[in-house]
Amino acid sequence: MTGNRAVVYNKPGSVEIRDTAYPDLILRDGPGVNPLNVGRKCEHGVILKVVTTNICGSDQHMVRGRTTAPSGLILGHEITGEVIEVGRDVEFIQKGDLVSVPFNIACGRCRNCKERHTNVCLNVNPDRPGSAYGYVDMGGWVGGQSEYVMVPYADFQLLKFPDKAQAMEKILDLTMLSDIFPTGYHGAVSAGVRPGSTVYVAGAGPVGLAAAHSAQLLGAAVVIVGDLNAERLAQAKSFGCETVNLREHANLAEQIEQILGTPEVDCAIDCVGFEAHGHGKAHGEAPATVLNSIMEVTRAGGSLGIPGLYVTGDPGAVDEDSKIGTLKIRFGLGWAKSHTFVTGQTPVMKYHRDLMMAILSGRAQIAKAVNATKISLEDAHSAYQEFDRGVSRKFVIDPHGLVR
Incomplete structure (x- = not known):
């Protein structure tokens, strides 16, 4: 694998699809990456083939120009994907697993993580507690509105769906578990x-x-x-x-x-x-x-x-x-x-397993409630514009055309 495509913040009111580097298990320099995070090795991480990745109102704040997000930032913190590569130190997550990624990045080792405050992990953002993918001032972890993405601390963070076929049937609901x-x-x-x-x-x-x-x-x-x-x-x-x-x-x-x-x-x-x-x-x-x-x-x-x-x-x-x-x-x-x-940020890991079970049992109908609407990666620019105009939809990007 040598290529990747991603939704990138260009300037206020504008996103575009760019060819970008295929991820590996290291955090490299790039737009928004904290200098103290450059070069962090992530053998505890995995590479995901993104199945679904959602557009969030928090992304929209950046795209409107209402934050200090730098041009070139790869967007996206609501990620669901299939594991296609595992790092040397990953013990329990395996290739082929279909997983939900909590939007807050958490190490599982610090005091806050051990106390279930995974929204304010102490080890992933040199500027302040708490981090997220593809978001301004959050350490620079690369966003997941893309074809492929790297996710660190996989064993601790990832929520594996118990049955892939069943999960794909309910993927428009399950994609909402990331955030x-x-x-x-x-x-x-x-x-x-x-x-x-x-x-x-x-x-x-x-x-x-x-x-x-x-x-x-x-x-x-x-x-x-x-x-x-x-x-x-x-x-x-x-x-x-x-x-x-x-x-x-x-x-x-x-x-x-x-x-x-x-x-x-x-x-x-x-x-x-x-x-x-x-x-x-x-x-x-x-x-x-x-x-x-x-x-x-x-x-x-x-x-x-x-x-x-x-x-x-x-x-x-x-x-x-x-x-x-x-x-x-x-x-x-x-x-x-x-x-x-x-x-504050939601500690996703406190709730996501219970909510997954509510979805799989049919108790929760979250996709219907938020009017989940599937789009392609190429549709992202127009979706951001529609979202900004106040359309009542939750846009779900399907970068590989895997969602029925």
């Missing part, structure tokens, strides 16, 4: 969703839809999804959610009261993040809007799950404070209501 499904589920768990809960989910993008479906799996009595996008709200309604259109009706508490008879919910999940907009027809970008609104509508003693992405560097922010992640949050309100906040 979006565990992320939505983590948001729901962090918010304290339990049987009988009333839940508000801010944002009807793919993560919001995954969080809403997760809340249903956890037994929520009512799941309310809010967004400015009518098409995305229709998708949420298609699998049993209540919805509120915040473009048409700016007062969230009033809309919740119309549904529940009370203006508060038991718990709330922020699936929007730092590119949040204000409510109403004349809305503009206001990055603290969602955090403040979910504090307002969550009952005293409730919890807020915050899987939505917030960053420390946003060159396109609306003000100087927001450019470094400083937001005008009504923290006093949250304190007065004794709210619990849970933030």
